[in-house]
Amino acid sequence: MVRASGFGKRYLKAFLSGFFVAVPVTVTILDRVAYIAKVEGASMQPSLNPSGRKSSDVVLLNRWSVRNYEVHRGDIVSLVSPKNPEQKIIKRVIALEGDIIRTMGYKNRYLKVPNGHFWIEGDHHGHSFDSNAFGPVSLGLVHARASHIIWPPSRWMKLQSELPNKRKPVLGGEEDNCE
């Protein structure tokens, strides 16, 4: 009996100390460094989920690179949906603060992206619920940057930051110097 309880105690102790290492370390890595997620929906076709419903891509979401809210035009980012805080959406960054862009179906034809905001669109125009529906989005909602497709293996690749040519900002595309 004594031996059994001693063994149980030791086992419990080892379990607890392992638990207090593994859980916080895992949570911190998922929060700070990177995690993976499955992409659902057709809004990013053809970059993501090109074959529609048949298979979903799994992407690596890099959280470290957006820790200072640094995003670039053309990046694919995941962010919390402004309309539903429980949902995350994945879109392409089209314009950053200060850019003037031509919208596609928003209430204003031309719009200057306000400070601390950015403009996101899905690659599959018309099948995407994006800034053309809800307007510019606050940078604080950005969650991670999608850097690689990791599943299915045949589609393994690095996601390039590319801006569709006709979606370039009307003004402010280049960094201007005004001193």
Added chain:
Amino acid sequence: MRSGPAMLRRFFRRVLGLAGFTIQYGCIVHCTFEYLGEIVMCSGPSMEPTIRTYDVIICEKLSRQFYRIDKGDIIIAKNPNDPKMSICKRLIGLEGDKVCTSGLHDLFRSHIYVPKGHVWLEGDNLHNSTDSRNYGPVPYALIRGRACFKIWPLHEFGVLRESPND
């Protein structure tokens, strides 16, 4: 001569142990601040007289995770126009509520319904506060936590006061 490598090994083992210990406790601290609560020092006049500059408050994160934030709570949120800054305001309306958008001195009062997934924030110091009356409704996901307890100055230690404007 034998003791050289053994000492080196012991030294490395100790360094590794220390590094592991630091990582473990760093991660525990991160999880606590991220999911349970954190201590915040406030500055600025927008929440006077409830919170003044240099007051220290405890901000808990649980009610945000479970969507239990209610009207009248004081919350800490990311500034919608500058995500690196934080704002401390009182939550006036949840999604679907009708709120008054006009300033104190406007002749005509205008109202809007807070859109889905957003909240309406106002400072207690209505005369000197940049809040939803300037930048409109704020997405719920920008909320970082609920300020629930004041710990400094000591004579005001305790639960935060109700809004003075009702």
